[in-house]
Amino acid sequence: MTGQPIAPVIPSAAGSARRRQGRLRAGRPLPLASPPGRPEAVYGFGRIDASGRIADRAVISALGWRGGDRLTLTASAGVMAARRDPGGLVTVPPRPYIVIPAALRRRCGLRAGDRVLLAALPGEDTLTAYSLAVVDQAIRAHSALPSAEGSQP
Numbered sequence: 001m002t003g004q005p006i007a008p009v010i011p012s013a014a015g016s017a018r019r020r021q022g023r024l025r026a027g028r029p030l031p032l033a034s035p036p037g038r039p040e041a042v043y044g045f046g047r048i049d050a051s052g053r054i055a056d057r058a059v060i061s062a063l064g065w066r067g068g069d070r071l072t073l074t075a076s077a078g079v080m081a082a083r084r085d086p087g088g089l090v091t092v093p094p095r096p097y098i099v100i101p102a103a104l105r106r107r108c109g110l111r112a113g114d115r116v117l118l119a120a121l122p123g124e125d126t127l128t129a130y131s132l133a134v135v136d137q138a139i140r141a142h143s144a145l146p147s148a149e150g151s152q153p
Contacts, residue, residue, distance in 0.1 A: 042120040046129070050112045052105055054129060055097035059120045063127060067094035073101070075108035078131035080116075083124070098127065 044056035063084075065071075070088035074081045080100055082090070090099065100110065109131065110116065116129040 040121060040123055042122070044118045044120075046116055046118050048100065048105070048110055048112055048114050048116065052100040052102060052112075053097045054100065054116060054118065055095070056118050057096045059118045059127065060096040060098070062120045062122050063125060064122070065092050065096075065127075067092055071098070073104055075104050078109055078134035080104065080108050080110065080129045081126060082128075083126040098129075100129070 042059050042062035044059040046054040046056045046059075048054055065084060069084055069092040070086055071082045071090045071092060072085040072088040073090055082098055090101065093099065105111065110129070115132055117132065117135050119128045119130070120126070121128075
């Protein structure tokens with residue numbers, strides 16, 4: 001082989017910078033589609049640890065709660081609700097989590113290791129934790145799950 005070697009083609013740095021700038025100016029970001037009837041709530045999952053802490057950064061951030069904010073907690077079977085209240089007895093710690101006191105956990109039947117559905121309603125400044133047993137009952141009440149009867153193997 002006696003032919004001439006071909007020189008590599010390497011674009012100049014100035015040319016690639018112009019192309020990058022052109023791309024940034026060339027178009028606008030595409031709009032994102034939002035589903036109809038978008039909920040006013042922010043949802044997440046958490047697990048209650050041995051100290052009663054539940055954490056989900058996105059859910060708590062949606063409420064805008066900060067360390068030192070005071071909360072009032074209420075409970076019913078499998079459900080705990082927290083709302084910001086200057087006279088509340090529970091304080092939000094510096095890190096984004098909520099602590100459910102032991103007496104309140106016992107009252108609503110939540111135990112360490114339980115997973116809960118968290119629902120933040122920023123417009124109402126409330127956070128609710130639902131046990132998965134409560135979530136299951138709600139789904140079944142609306143017949144959203146197929147029944148085993150009549151199913152084919």
